[in-house]
Amino acid sequence: MATVSTSEFKGGLKLMMDGDPYTILENEFVKPGKGQAFNRVKLRNLKTGRVIERTFKSGDTMETADVVDTDMQYLYSDGEMWHFMVTETFEQYAADEAAVADARKWLKEQDECQVTLYNGVPIAVTPPNFVELKIVETDPGVRGDTSGGGGKPATLETGAVVRVPLFISTDEIIKVDTRTGEYVSRVK
Amino acid sequence: MKSSRWIPGQANTSLGSSNSKDRWGPFGPQYFFQISIPLTADCLSDCSREILVGRARLYALIREFFDEQSVLEVETPLLCQRTVTDPMLDPFVCFYDAAGHPAKLPLYLQTSPEFAMKRLLASGVGSIFQISKAFRNGEVGRHHNPEFTLLEWYRVGFDLETLQNEVEALFCRVARAFDFQFAVERTTYCEIFEKYLGLHPLESSLDALKARAEESGFYDGQALCGDHRAHWLDFLFSCLIQPELPPDCLLMVSRYPDLLPSLARKAEDDERWVERVELFLGGMELGNGFHELTDPVEQEQRFLKDLAVRKQEGLTSPAMDDRLIDALRLGLPDCSGIAIGLDRLLMILTRSGRIENVLAFPFLRA
Numbered sequence: 029m030a031t032v033s034t035s036e037f038k039g040g041l042k043l044m045m046d047g048d049p050y051t052i053l054e055n056e057f058v059k060p061g062k063g064q065a066f067n068r069v070k071l072r073n074l075k076t077g078r079v080i081e082r083t084f085k086s087g088d089t090m091e092t093a094d095v096v097d098t099d100m101q102y103l104y105s106d107g108e109m110w111h112f113m114v115t116e117t118f119e120q121y122a123a124d125e126a127a128v129a130d131a132r133k134w135l136k137e138q139d140e141c142q143v144t145l146y147n148g149v150p151i152a153v154t155p156p157n158f159v160e161l162k163i164v165e166t167d168p169g170v171r172g173d174t175s176g177g178g179g180k181p182a183t184l185e186t187g188a189v190v191r192v193p194l195f196i197s198t199d200e201i202i203k204v205d206t207r208t209g210e211y212v213s214r215v216k
Numbered sequence: 217m218k219s220s221r222w223i224p225g226q227a228n229t230s231l232g233s234s235n236s237k238d239r240w241g242p243f244g245p246q247y248f249f250q251i252s253i254p255l256t257a258d259c260l261s262d263c264s265r266e267i268l269v270g271r272a273r274l275y276a277l278i279r280e281f282f283d284e285q286s287v288l289e290v291e292t293p294l295l296c297q298r299t300v301t302d303p304m305l306d307p308f309v310c311f312y313d314a315a316g317h318p319a320k321l322p323l324y325l326q327t328s329p330e331f332a333m334k335r336l337l338a339s340g341v342g343s344i345f346q347i348s349k350a351f352r353n354g355e356v357g358r359h360h361n362p363e364f365t366l367l368e369w370y371r372v373g374f375d376l377e378t379l380q381n382e383v384e385a386l387f388c389r390v391a392r393a394f395d396f397q398f399a400v401e402r403t404t405y406c407e408i409f410e411k412y413l414g415l416h417p418l419e420s421s422l423d424a425l426k427a428r429a430e431e432s433g434f435y436d437g438q439a440l441c442g443d444h445r446a447h448w449l450d451f452l453f454s455c456l457i458q459p460e461l462p463p464d465c466l467l468m469v470s471r472y473p474d475l476l477p478s479l480a481r482k483a484e485d486d487e488r489w490v491e492r493v494e495l496f497l498g499g500m501e502l503g504n505g506f507h508e509l510t511d512p513v514e515q516e517q518r519f520l521k522d523l524a525v526r527k528q529e530g531l532t533s534p535a536m537d538d539r540l541i542d543a544l545r546l547g548l549p550d551c552s553g554i555a556i557g558l559d560r561l562l563m564i565l566t567r568s569g570r571i572e573n574v575l576a577f578p579f580l581r582a
């Protein structure tokens with residue numbers, strides 16, 4: 029595996045630390061005029077999502093993590109694993125529950141999403157920022173109400189529950205922002 | 217993305233008014249006109265014209281200030297046969313190479329003009345100042361560029377207290393011109409340690425220093441500092457004190473522990489402290505000054521100690537500056553001197569977040 033020195037540290041660089049892959053969020057070079065140089069670094073553990081802060085002596089080297097973000101198509105779930113495919117190569121990958129985590133409630137078959145591979149194994153799945161999903165259950169629509177104030181819960185085809193305006197009814201397709209889990213608009 | 221740029225050469229016929237107020241209008245003389253170019257090429261500067269004008273103005277104010285005080289502006293070489301021994305500094309090395317020259321002569325880009333300026337002082341020129349480039353290898357970051365600009369000055373007959381008065385006067389002059397409001401506070405290294413950490417820099421045990429770092433979430437100090445108290449003091453200062461300092465206050469911290477002496481003389485009343493002052497503003501280290509060490513024997517010992525540390529840590533061991541030692545032997549007048557990072561000062565005056573913002577061509581575009 030390649031190594032990098034602290035002078036090559038920058039946001040987005042993936043490192044191995046204590047056996048886990050991390051991505052650098054922020055890197056600050058600290059050097060008092062007459063003192064020792066070091067780097068103050070904020071990193072996110074790619075497996076757990078936890079953010080930590082570490083200091084490195086300037087000139088120290090670290091092993092890079094073999095982590096790549098790849099665009100894939102979601103194929104199906106067999107109940108235990110979630111299956112994805114790289115559309116250009118037809119290569120398939122299976123992600124376990126820990127890797128799919130919260131993304132699962134937005135995954136619709138054939139949607140494109142981003143799969144983070146660590147040593148060739150999926151460790152995280154990021155759904156598209158916006159998904160279009162069908163409502164399978166919600167209280168009957170109220171005509172004339174377009175204010176959207178208040179709203180009501182609606183269950184989507186993937187199982188996710190989002191708040192929608194009162195005029196939305198079952199079987200309609202809506203657009204949702206997966207980063208906030210909020211209703212965006214009705215899809216005609 | 218589009219950005220407004222100025223281009224040289226598209227001259228307005230007038231060079232601006234000779235009235236000094238007009239000369240320093242919000243954008244200065246209109247030699248250039250504004251056009252829009254897409255921000256794509258590394259060949260052009262990203263630095264706003266306002267900042268370039270700000271730098272020119274800052275230098276003019278400094279020169280005006282020292283002219284009034286009859287402090288002489290000097291120039292010393294940037295490329296020297298000798299360099300610092302400080303283990304924490306890494307100088308750029310290059311070689312003089314002429315046809316027929318017997319051996320390649322190593323030359324060092326100066327990390328600060330201090331040695332040459334002290335040799336001038338020993339030559340008897342009196343109080344001097346210099347606006348000079350300085351070079352430090354491996355230093356790139358939000359507050360660091362390997363090539364940067366220092367204002368360094370020496371006042372013959374001044375003690376550290378009097379020098380601090382002058383620093384304050386200079387800052388007031390500059391800040392007024394830039395419409396920058398700031399407070400001034402003077403403290404000692406010991407007081408600031410006790411205030412922010414509840415520790416005494418010399419009397420608290422090493423374990424207490426380590427525990428204090430861990431308490432605040434800095435778990436890897438040991439790997440960085442080992443059992444060196446000097447390293448721990450710097451580490452705690454950088455990580456736990458500096459970020460907490462009030463933003464618009466020029467803080468002058470004096471009486472440093474003798475573990476961090478550099479070129480300062482020892483305090484007369486207590487040998488555990490040295491007469492060194494550090495300036496902080498906006499959470500940044502801005503300057504470092506000394507009541508200068510004039511004792512050639514002590515200076516030579518400190519150089520030898522530095523070289524021993526360099527050797528132990530596997531760093532290059534350049535020859536010590538024997539010309540400085542000789543100059544001290546011939547007699548350096550009693551003086552105090554200070555160096556201030558002008559790029560950082562300009563960052564503060566123009567409220568810029570990164571050093572690249574105030575450089576025409578920062579490291580990666582130089």
